[in-house]
Amino acid sequence: MSTRRSAFILVASVAATVVASTTISMLGATTGSTAPAAEPAELERPSDVQIAVQPEQLSVVGLPCFPGNLNLTMTNTGSEARYADLTLDPSGPLQLSRRLFSSWLPAVDPDQPVSAPVEVRVPRDTQPGSYAIDLEVDKTELTVPVTVNPLPPKGPGDNLALGEQAAASSTHGNFFLCGAVDGDKDPEHWDTLTGWNDGTRAAFPDTYDVALFQPATISRVELYTLDSAKYPAKSVGLRDWDVQVRNGRTWTTVAQVRGNTVGHVTSTFAPAQADAVRILCLDGNDHTYSRIVELEVFAS
Template sequence: MAISLNVTGLDTDTIIQQLMAIERQPLQKLQSQKTLLAKRKSAWDTVNTRLGNVSSRLASLTRISTFEGKKVAVQNSAVVLASASSTANCGSYSLRVTSLARGQIAGSASFASHDSPLNISGALTLNGRAIEVNITDTLSSIAAKINAADTGVEASVLQTEPSKYRLVLTSSETGTTNAMSFEGDLSAWQALGVIDGNGVLNEIQAASDAVFTLNGVQFVRHSNTVSDAAPGLTLDLAQAVDPQTGSGGVTTITVSPDDDAVVECVKQFIVDYNTLIETIKSYNSYDPNSGTAGTLFGDPLLRRLLVALREVIFKQVDGAFPGFGTLSSVGISTGAPGSYTKDGKIVLDEAKLREALATNRDAVMTLFGARAPNVALFSAGASVTASSTYGPEYPASSVIDGSSSPLLWGQGGGWTDGTPGAFPDFLEIEFGGERTIDRIGLYTLGSETYPAESYGVRDFDVEYWDSAGNSWVSLFAVTGNTQGYVSQAFDPVTTSKIRINVTGSNDDQHSRILEVQAFAKNDGAFSSLAETLRMYTASDGLLPVRTEQIDRLDRDLSRQIESMQRRLDMRMESLRRKFSALEVMLQQFNAQSAWLSQQLMSLTHDTRNG
């Protein structure tokens, strides 16, 4: 509401605005606080995104499949294309392809037209599928009927010369077992010229099998795609030895660990980790010259996160292989001495990482946290005792030698008790010191000759030694087992030894165990880092809690601003009313003053004239 009388000659609107500007100062402070909160929330959202990026990289680095991948190199890719799964054995394979698998091809006689009635009729049978041909059918319509009959044959009409057309039948599958069969009305097949008067097929190409040798061993397959010659290796044969010149058809295939995949994962992790560090330092920065501070400068949670990242990434990993205790031992560090980064960013010595992978892949996996260390190994300092032993061919020591193969059963490759038909039997494994474990694996006898459902342990329980209570404590129990391998995870426990008590076997005679594994809690560098990040990013983690705190403060400020704005609006309205009342009052005073002046002037005039 503007003030329009302007009796005083004052700029009352400006005065009111200046007064309100003073009154609005607390409101402006609240609005500034709200703006700052929005910036802080945005900053935490960015940090959370950066943490998520790092977590996704860690997921790859802590997966066994990342390390078990294989790559294939083919000396002559014109001969074969090859791929390998994680189960493929590393090594070289010498390949010689004698012949390729081919599908059978047969043809009809030549006809003057492809779309004129052939005046041929009959019930044809191709690969067991019935095809009815009538006198109005043409070469093209017969081809269409064959293709619609799901015969495993592809029919086409080809123009071989001007006004000469042939029906060509090609087996969809290669190999001699997929040769076509022509039955039914043979006179109709003969009229088409697919079969001659003697019942001989008009064959354009005979079906043939792929014949090849791999490391000197001959194979015959019905397809050029072979996946059962060597475990995990798939071959797509493309070229055979030329029978005339003897050239081609020979190559070497090399299968090796896919180190490139691991190195690339590490590189991607380093990029995202360094971006995270840069983001944190930017938000926590302070320039003493300009007095400018980062959005989250001084936030204790941000400082705590930075410290946690540095502690985990550079820590000594418990249970790691000797010489592989830290990430720097495999080339992941802040840089070489004299050239290290001072801001906490990390760099990769790729040659050192590749050397570590070639030297001891399992050690790198354990260091990263992709594979937990097995502490129930003689090589790790473990020892074992048994309730009894059947004989020297079945030693208890074999259950901690790292081999779970049943091939050496009865030759020192597994333990069995010496009390047939009597249970329980037990194995007690000491670790040589306190170890924190969270998973037990047990291989019982299980092979084609000795299946686990007939010879394996059926019922057993596992205990750990509680040194504080000076007693055995149950970890878990298994009943009715028929599998060759049993694995059980549990909450981590710290102990110096475990005991396996067997209370029954599937033949009710002997306890037969090939290997026992006790896996230490996975404290690898990257698995530990992933666990640390989850503390911050989980739905109930530290970052969501901090974001909720900011949201609560923001809502509270919004309420304060809304309330203060209402009060300011009321204050402005009050000032306008007061100044308006002042103008009205002054106008009345001016009117009275003018009347009095008029009366005085009139009185003076009368006095002079009297």
């Protein structure tokens, strides 16, 4: 057989094989024969991070010193330590002190929760109603309902200092700056973080201020200092102080108290225009700290 004829037979054989393979493939497509099925997608594993929040629902009002407080908790229930990011998505006008809680979560037995606080505020002109904060970690979601309540009245006879912005020369780490304008004047609640305590032991003077929402003509200030069964005012209460008002940039003394040994003192004075009120603390009965349970301001 010649070389040319052998090459022709080889090419024809290869071509026949290709045609046959193509035909079988096409027949498979038309008769329902299929290639092996793809592996099923891996199912998404549930998160090993549990989230919790206290309280489970919240009420707030549009005053600077009336924030709502949440405590967020993440717990790793898995077998490996890891980082986790908990995101917070507020609705409407809600303002949060943080939008992200990110933490290293240990894998220990028993489970070790990790917590973080969040302050929730709303502007003064927020429409009362129902809002929400959506929490999410690893696509696990939790919703916190938030109710915005109407503003408290601030007319004649009402406490103008209630919930308004406070400022102080210092604040002890166990107390909140806003504790003396939170509406709680019960000295027995002193250990539950109501009231204000300065942060400079045996160093005077100290100042505690509250800015009024709008200028007002005032003539009376009520001061509640610490005076409980456990902590009597004659031992630990505020002893000496000046009541001052600010109108613009200048502070003016309108009343003075010296040698006080009781828990509640009323200071009245000639009507004065004010946009802020200050208690200038000069001494305490134990000569260590300035302690104010509640400060109230009233118009003429």
